[in-house]
Amino acid sequence: MANAPLEIGVKAPDFRLPRDGGDHVALSDYAGQPVVLFFYPKASTPGCTTEAIDFTRLLPDFEKAGAAVIGISKDSVKRQENFSAKQELGVPLLSDAEDEVCEAYGVWGEKKMYGKTFLGITRTTYLIGADGKIAHVWSKVKVPGHAEEVLEAARAL
Numbered sequence: 641m642a643n644a645p646l647e648i649g650v651k652a653p654d655f656r657l658p659r660d661g662g663d664h665v666a667l668s669d670y671a672g673q674p675v676v677l678f679f680y681p682k683a684s685t686p687g688c689t690t691e692a693i694d695f696t697r698l699l700p701d702f703e704k705a706g707a708a709v710i711g712i713s714k715d716s717v718k719r720q721e722n723f724s725a726k727q728e729l730g731v732p733l734l735s736d737a738e739d740e741v742c743e744a745y746g747v748w749g750e751k752k753m754y755g756k757t758f759l760g761i762t763r764t765t766y767l768i769g770a771d772g773k774i775a776h777v778w779s780k781v782k783v784p785g786h787a788e789e790v791l792e793a794a795r796a797l
Contacts, residue, residue, distance in 0.1 A: 695731050
């Protein structure tokens with residue numbers, strides 16, 4: 641069974657993960673500003689590619705709204721780097737290879753596809769307010785129009 645996503649109003653768990661480009665990113669690096677965390681199942685797959693491109697395309701608008709945007713998946717740093725370079729992505733992509741952050745945010749668990757059951761990431765996006773609390777949650781995200789919807793919520797904070 642998948643863990644339940646975090647609820648609105650709870651403090652977002654801090655984390656520190658390696659990112660594409662060889663650095664590390666912690667949620668606490670963004671203290672005092674809104675943060676969009678989008679969890680995606682696998683780099684270079686169709687839905688994940690579209691989602692990451694959409695967030696990159698809208699990144700200047702998120703920045704105008706004062707919000708940072710971060711993508712997280714279980715993919716290795718090398719795979720994240722290849723994905724970012726190939727798609728010319730502008731958002732940092734973090735590697736949660738040990739599933740610790742995915743579990744803490746309730747996005748790692750059992751999934752079903754084509755009659756098979758497996759463990760994976762449920763596409764989920766969190767908008768974390770400047771106060772460090774969850775302001776909005778999108779679970780089981782459908783990609784078309786999603787980044788625009790998140791941007792509107794970020795602007796409303």
